[in-house]
Amino acid sequence: xxxxxxxxxxxxALVAVFAAALGVGRLAGPIDVAAAPPAHEDATHDDxxxxxxxxxxxxxxxATPDADPGTAAPDVPGGLMVSSQGYTLAxxxxxxxxxxxxPLRFRVLGPDGAPVTSYDVEHEKRLHxxxxxxxxxxxxxxxxxLADDGTWAVDLALVPGTWRVLxxxxxxxxxGLTLGADVSVAGRVGAAEPDGERSTDRVDGYTVSLVGDxxxxxxxxxxxxxxxxxxxxxxxxxxxxxxxxxxxxxxxDLAYLHVHPVEADSGARVPFVIEVPxxxxxxxxxxxxxxxxxxTASFVVGTEGSGSGEGASHDH
Numbered sequence: 001x002x003x004x005x006x007x008x009x010x011x012x013a014l015v016a017v018f019a020a021a022l023g024v025g026r027l028a029g030p031i032d033v034a035a036a037p038p039a040h041e042d043a044t045h046d047d048x049x050x051x052x053x054x055x056x057x058x059x060x061x062x063a064t065p066d067a068d069p070g071t072a073a074p075d076v077p078g079g080l081m082v083s084s085q086g087y088t089l090a091x092x093x094x095x096x097x098x099x100x101x102x103p104l105r106f107r108v109l110g111p112d113g114a115p116v117t118s119y120d121v122e123h124e125k126r127l128h129x130x131x132x133x134x135x136x137x138x139x140x141x142x143x144x145x146l147a148d149d150g151t152w153a154v155d156l157a158l159v160p161g162t163w164r165v166l167x168x169x170x171x172x173x174x175x176g177l178t179l180g181a182d183v184s185v186a187g188r189v190g191a192a193e194p195d196g197e198r199s200t201d202r203v204d205g206y207t208v209s210l211v212g213d214x215x216x217x218x219x220x221x222x223x224x225x226x227x228x229x230x231x232x233x234x235x236x237x238x239x240x241x242x243x244x245x246x247x248x249x250x251x252x253d254l255a256y257l258h259v260h261p262v263e264a265d266s267g268a269r270v271p272f273v274i275e276v277p278x279x280x281x282x283x284x285x286x287x288x289x290x291x292x293x294x295x296t297a298s299f300v301v302g303t304e305g306s307g308s309g310e311g312a313s314h315d316h
Contacts, residue, residue, distance in 0.1 A: 079164070079180035079255055082181045089165070097186070102155060104153070108179070114150075115151065124240050129152075134161065138159060211269070215303065224272070235290070252280070257282070
């Protein structure tokens with residue numbers, strides 16, 4: 001076969017192949033290619049140096065849905081939601097400056113959307129406000145003042161970072177609640193060294209020790225002993241209706257746990273009952289009064305089954 005004839009035959013065959021492919025394409029229809037999702041921008045965290053920490057990390061801000069304020073969340077520890085059982089913690093500002101006396105204003109909105117103005121007294125106060133930096137490099141237990149219009153007001157001591165605001169209260173005629181929301185404080189935040197577990201703390205010349213184990217899912221009896229100069233302090237002054245007040249927060253999500261004081265059978269140890277919901281590590285903050293001054297000791301405690309670190313002392 002001559003070269004021109006071979007070329008003509010090849011062209012005819014190629015046209016036939018394209019025609020067949022076109023027919024198959026018309027029968028199969030177009031292929032739908034989904035657009036790739038946009039890349040996710042990494043959020044700024046407190047444990048890395050940064051210039052601006054003025055935004056909340058949505059991944060840890062609310063560990064449970066807040067979309068329906070009227071829906072209670074069963075078996076959810078306090079402080080994880082901004083809204084629960086129809087009540088909402090409404091902060092005037094979610095970004096505040098650093099400073100020693102930074103005003104915080106907020107309201108608790110009821111099921112009707114109006115600010116709550118009537119509260120029951122619990123532990124001698126109508127509302128307990130816990131303000132803690134998410135890396136635990138800052139802790140405050142405060143009692144704001146309530147205006148007639150339902151606005152709570154208090155001054156905070158803030159350094160840069162993300163802080164969790166936890167309001168513990170009981171609206172009159174309702175059950176007790178703890179609601180939480182984040183506040184961002186702009187500025188550079190240095191990396192923090194991780195804390196090991198510790199059951200002893202030293203603050204202002206006092207040595208404060210925690211005794212007892214935390215067992216998830218059951219009530220655990222623990223006790224706190226305060227010594228000074230090697231002698232047990234047996235004349236602690238009443239604070240919030242007891243010899244001391246204890247707050248427990250779960251590491252990671254900062255779940256707020258109610259701790260109940262127990263009447264002491266001696267002046268040597270301040271007893272409490274606590275129920276932790278899960279295996280893990282917890283931060284415990286013990287407020288006590290002596291010599292007319294309220295001081296705070298802190299502990300890092302793991303539950304049974306979470307692995308235990310060596311106990312260590314910590315000086316404030």
